[in-house]
Amino acid sequence: xxxxxxxxxxxxxxxxxxxxxxxxxxxxxxxxxxxxxxxxxxxxxxxxxxxxxxxxxxxxxxxxxxxxxxxxxxxxxxxxxxxxxxxxxxxxxxxxxxxxxxxxxxxxxxxxxxxxxxxxxxxxxxxxxxxxxxxxxxxxxxxxxxxxxxxxxxxxxxxxxxxxxxxxxxxxxxxxxxxxxxxxxxxxxxxxxxxxxxxxxxxxxxxxxxxxxxxxxxxxxxxxxxxxxx
Numbered sequence: 001x002x003x004x005x006x007x008x009x010x011x012x013x014x015x016x017x018x019x020x021x022x023x024x025x026x027x028x029x030x031x032x033x034x035x036x037x038x039x040x041x042x043x044x045x046x047x048x049x050x051x052x053x054x055x056x057x058x059x060x061x062x063x064x065x066x067x068x069x070x071x072x073x074x075x076x077x078x079x080x081x082x083x084x085x086x087x088x089x090x091x092x093x094x095x096x097x098x099x100x101x102x103x104x105x106x107x108x109x110x111x112x113x114x115x116x117x118x119x120x121x122x123x124x125x126x127x128x129x130x131x132x133x134x135x136x137x138x139x140x141x142x143x144x145x146x147x148x149x150x151x152x153x154x155x156x157x158x159x160x161x162x163x164x165x166x167x168x169x170x171x172x173x174x175x176x177x178x179x180x181x182x183x184x185x186x187x188x189x190x191x192x193x194x195x196x197x198x199x200x201x202x203x204x205x206x207x208x209x210x211x212x213x214x215x216x217x218x219x220x221x222x223x224x225x226x227x228x229x230x
Contacts, residue, residue, distance in 0.1 A: 023099055024106040026114050031095045034143065037083050038091050056080040057139025058126050064134040082122040084141035094143045101147070101154045108157055109214055117214040121149025121203045124210075128202025140196045145203035152207025171208065175201055 023031075041049050055073045058081040062074060085091040106114040125145020155171065158164040182197020 023103055024111070024114075026106050026111045026118075027099060027102045030102075030115075030118065030143075031098065034083055034085070034091060034095060038085060038088065041084075053084060053139050053141060057084055057141045058129065059139045060130040060133050060136045063130050078123050078126045079119060081126065081139070081141050082119070082143050082146050085143070086141060090142060094147055097147050098143065098150065102150045104157060105150050105153045105211070110216065113214045113216070117153070117207075117210065118146050118150065120210070121206050122146035124206035125149065125196070125199035125203030129196045129199035132198040140199065142196070145196065145199040148200045148203035149207030149210070152204040153211035156208055156211050167208065171204070174204065178204075 041052070044052065055070065056077055058077050062077070085094065102114075102118070105117070109117060122143065122145050125148060126140070129140055129145070151174070152171075155164065155167055159167050164170070178197045178200045182195050182200070
């Protein structure tokens with residue numbers, strides 16, 4: 001996978017035998033869970049599926065004054081919205097992105113730290129969306145906020161190992177693209193769901209900042225200074 005050599009800086013080491021699909025376990029489980037959820041939704045009627053999205057998607061007004069919101073939905077939705085998608089294209093784009101950018105981050109953090117980081121990035125992204133659109137009653141679904149956090153983290157890892165001289169140009173372009181497509185475009189295959197572009201940006205910034213807090217203690221040292229040519 002891209003940037004795979006970052007794993008040598010993390011706590012895990014590859015074994016002698018390589019799998020055909022060379023993805024670490026948490027990534028495989030997250031992808032499998034997302035696909036399983038989408039498959040189960042295909043078995044539901046349209047009415048039941050719509051109700052499921054309303055109950056377990058992230059609805060800002062449920063947290064900003066809508067009366068009668070179910071407490072289970074309020075507690076679960078910040079997590080469950082990350083595993084619901086607007087369609088197979090939306091799911092496929094997100095899972096391919098997770099596979100590309102998540103593998104080196106998981107190998108750096110380890111399984112448990114990665115899962116905690118991934119879910120917390122989704123929570124941060126969801127919080128930013130709720131704060132940005134407090135009057136919206138549209139349910140937001142998708143793993144994009146969490147994956148944006150993973151993308152921010154992998155940029156930091158690239159910078160740490162000297163493969164990126166500065167984070168600012170890439171981060172600036174990425175944020176600008178999200179603003180542009182959030183205002184003028186749409187999420188591929190999202191099935192009419194609103195584009196949570198502020199959540200993407202929030203998750204991304206969270207990933208840039210929080211990756212160090214989740215890093216193993218032995219890997220929290222500052223980036224070594226670049227070597228000057230002799």
